[in-house]
Amino acid sequence: MPSPLKFCDSSDSYEDSKYVIFGVPFDSTVSFRSGEKFAPNEIRKASYNMESYAVYRGIDLKNSGIFDMGDIEEYHRSDEMIEEVYSIVDRIVSDRKFPIMMGGEHSVSNGAIKRIKGKVIFIDAHTDYRDSYLGDRNSHACVARRAAEVVGKENVVSIGPRSISKEEMDDGPQKYFTSFEVNEDKTRLKAFLKGFCNSPVYLSIDFDGFDPAYAPGVGTPEPFGLNPMILMDILETTGGNLVGLDVNEITPTFDNGNTSMLAARIIQEVVSYLETSRK
Secondary structure: OOOOOOOOOOOOOOOOOOEEEEEEOOOOOOOOOOOHHHHHHHHHHHHOOOOOEEOOOOEEHHHOOEEEEEEOOOOOOHHHHHHHHHHHHHHHHHOOOEEEEEEOOHHHHHHHHHHHOOEEEEEOOEOOOOOOEOOEOOOHHHHHHHHHHHHOHHHEEEEOOOEOOHHHHHHOOOEEEOHHHHHHOOHHHHHHHHHHOOOOEEEEEEHHHEOOOOOOOEOOOOOOOEOOOHHHHHHHHOOOOEEEEEEEOEOHHHOOOHHHHHHHHHHHHHHHHHHHHOO
16 A cells, blocks of 8 residues: 655645545456556646645645555455445544545445445546446446445436436436536536535546546546536535545546646645635
């Protein structure tokens, strides 16, 4: 788990921290582009090009209490990886700290959701509601389905889908707002989130939810995606109820550096938001 690379501004000890970052180098269920297991360290590298002062909310991240515990062991079986993630998130949450997980592909989310059991917001180009994919019920294409089984279908929402299989439509996936709707008018989404985020919420960001113009280095890119500024709207509606974050599906081998940089910046923005909301 120890890594010579640390997320910038993660200068606190575990005991003194409020936010605990860890990486999950896993990409065993990918179905198109592989290489997501290299993302955690690429995000760390990108973070060193960021200023420590988060100007949007006026927060100095050097004083925010961030700890980077490094990466978990590299697993090849999804069930073993999910149990390890569960164990780590259990420790972090039990110690009243905020978990920030850097994937890895989207299946990494299942372990955290299984432990936190709050409502779940996905940013994603897909609904990920297949019961199984390529014979694997823990596939990256099944994440929302597994989440719904843990927290209830009514407690899961996806923002940004624009690629949905007939199988998923027939099964009636969880609530979703397509990127087409959100890009045209965010009014209905924001009204929904204000009611949805009235209790603990876990945010899972699959970077293919963003348009490839902003995030080209992902496993399954889809045109007509979201503008990353949607994150600010989501944060403003959580009402301080955000209890965990993961960033996933970043494929550095297909990136020009922008995707890892966006992930690092999003982590900063979430921390700065929580610092403001908790005052």
